[in-house]
Amino acid sequence: MKLYEYEGKSLFKRVGIPVPNGVVTSEPIRWQGKAVVKSQLLEGARGKRGLVRVTEDVYNTILELKKLGVEKFLVEEFVPHEKEFYASVLLDRETAEPMLVLSREGGIDVEQAKDVKKMIIPLERGVRSYDIVEAEKYLGVKGLGQIIQGLYKLFVDYDAELVEINPLALTNDGRILALDSKVILEDNALYRHEDLLKELGRQEVRDSYVELEGDIGIIGNGAGLTMASMDLVKLNGGNPANFLDVGGGANREHVKESVLKVGSNPRVKKIVINIYGGITRCDEVALGIIDALKEVKKPIFVRLLGTNEELGKKILRENGVNVYDDVLKMIGDAVRS
Missing domain, CATH: 3.40.50.261 (Succinyl-CoA synthetase domains)
Known part of the structure; x- marks a missing residue:
């Protein structure tokens, strides 16, 4: 089951992964200053299709997107940033263990990226400090502890297929924020997470x-x-x-x-x-x-x-x-x- 971006970010916040300030809405709202209006769809390539817009007129931007058939939006503060990275945890098919995947390039299709680091982190030991040090050294940025621990925890605790931040941003004032989320839960394990499904208003699909x-x-x-x-x-x-x-x-x-x-x-x-x-x-x-x-x-x-x-x-x-x-x-x- 794929989660919407705002649903994924709600899980991010539970495990201490910082995200931009924002609100979810189905109707036009008033917003002071520059914002990012993000159509909430399960399909990819929203930016390329003009369904994610940076604007200072949130109200009319939502009106325009509603004409295209979009019904729900995540409106977030615009965050100036210096660098973008990629970070995810998914299952390594060969070892059947969680794998941390990193790239110095954010906002990319990781399967097409050349600069990618993969780190197997076995369930029996979990994330250790040396994993974080290795990741920070590779990306050239400090303060990734909570990000990596949070991704790993969500992957394990919610039986996920993928927990991804793309892009992970280093802001102009030195913060690290998850600008986007992609979370896919294993369909065959959804019965173990009925409370989460109920909270999200989603239904387990048995097919x-x-x-x-x-x-x-x-x-x-x-x-x-x-x-x-x-x-x-x-x-x-x-x-x-x-x-x-x-x-x-x-x-x-x-x-x-x-x-x-x-x-x-x-x-x-x-x-x-x-x-x-x-x-x-x-x-x-x-x-x-x-x-x-x-x-x-x-x-x-x-x-x-x-x-x-x-x-x-x-x-x-x-x-x-x-x-x-x-x-x-x-x-x-x-x-x-």
């Missing part, structure tokens, strides 16, 4: 998700139907980006979270949703899709059949979503689009 190498997202209900949808995409010349079975009885929130999960994959260019509704209500599916479309700005092609299908189709059509009766036509249109 079977497998990420692949293609660019067409696939969502179905039932493993057989989902696999058949993937096969049809391949037969029509497309490449599936994933397998995601939402299961039977998926409700509005479950569908929304599933679409957000698939749509947040940067490789996904469009999404195919194939639902045969028995105990799954098509109107609930449609409402979940519409909720997700407020954040995922990618073409979605939907085939609905079953309980309340006419109401579901009506909801989708009224919101400009491609909805089909014929699954072959849906997949053909998706592949060719």
Whole structure:
């Protein structure tokens, strides 16, 4: 489960990682001085898409972004800074131990960066003072103790896949601040963190998700139907980006979270949703899709059949979503689009 930036920063504050002063809002607000208005979406590359803006007119900037369909914003003080770095903790696949990843370059795609330092920090010992010294020496900056300890603690305590600060900034007055957050929690461990999910207003998504190498997202209900949808995409010349079975009885929130999960994959260019509704209500599916479309700005092609299908189709059509009766036509249109 991916967390929104403001959710990740709320966890940062719990473990002593400093972040800029800010507020979360769904409506335009008055703000004195220069600020950064950050659209709260689960997709990446917000800056490149003009969805993060430095401004002295917060009120009208939010109005402009709302016209683009953004519904929630994090407004933060503008922080002048001298340098940007990268810092994260993730799982090292070879050792199955937490790994601290650092770079002297901030605001970058770490997979493309050449200047990267990786440090395995085993669970049995945790972060030690010499780890911090080594990290500070590499980055050429002091005062990283709380940052590194905090990243590691969040990774371990919340069963995270990734806890990332990009960029980590050295301010003009010598402070170190996390200007952004990226936190991904392991879906299979969410049952251990029900209190956190309740606090965030999020729901555990119980599904079977497998990420692949293609660019067409696939969502179905039932493993057989989902696999058949993937096969049809391949037969029509497309490449599936994933397998995601939402299961039977998926409700509005479950569908929304599933679409957000698939749509947040940067490789996904469009999404195919194939639902045969028995105990799954098509109107609930449609409402979940519409909720997700407020954040995922990618073409979605939907085939609905079953309980309340006419109401579901009506909801989708009224919101400009491609909805089909014929699954072959849906997949053909998706592949060719």
